[in-house]
Amino acid sequence: MRGHGHVLINTPDIELWPGGLLRARSNADARALARARHVLRRKRDGRFLAADLPEGVLPLVHRLMREDGIDAALDALERIVDYRREGLLRVAELPLDRLEQRLDALGLDAADYQARTGLELIAEPDRLALAGFDRYRRPLWLHPAAARAWTHLRDAALREGIALESISGYRSHDYQLGIFERKRARGQSVDEILTVNAAPGYSEHHSGLALDIGAPGEPPAEESFERTPAFAWLRDHAGGHGFAMSYPRGNPHGIVYEPWHWRYAPPA
Structure with a gap:
């Protein structure tokens, strides 16, 4: 849609x-x-x-x-x-304010975290486009360029009999902090959460250029996604639409293998 x-x-x-x-x-x-x-x-x-x-x-x-x-x-x-x-051509970035406060709340030092992970601060765009709806019928917001690319990618897969579902797209810095707060409330440590989720301000989802992709009937955000025809199709064709998997096995950022997480890189 x-x-x-x-x-x-x-x-x-x-x-x-x-x-x-x-x-x-x-x-x-x-x-x-x-x-x-x-x-x-x-x-x-x-x-x-x-x-x-x-x-x-x-x-x-x-x-x-x-x-x-x-x-x-x-x-x-x-x-x-x-x-x-x-129109949607002149998308600007929001200021990276209050991020130190968010990291302090998690006991993280920004300079140390960046040096350890190689991740950089990511600003939020000031405008996002509706790219349909995700698996849970929530509006899927993406950077306008990524929204167009995702639509083309999904339609190309469907023409070959492959159904791709979006699991989530844009997330604000505040939303990312909420993920940490909810997981800590369930007893997870910050270090444990950081193996799966980037610290607030460092997630590719902030840019609106990244989204998590799944397949109908498959659990969301699980390594088992790599054994699906949907992943095989993405591996062979996503690059032609400007998408790349951000966190392969052995990535240098300390984040677990995420075959479901793909980022759109707009042409220079």
């Missing part, structure tokens, strides 16, 4: 989602979202903050103007017409 031109406007603390893609838990929010042209969504926990209605912005939380980053988000809301006029 294609994205039909939907665009997510990204700011450091708040995402601006196009209306019609989010489901509310309360009836009041659901009524507002049903009419919203855009929805302001807090990145750190997914909380709906405001709905952009034809008659104006409707706050969905108390003290909306005290929310971190609300001024930047409202400014971006006013510039959406300009974004549409420009």
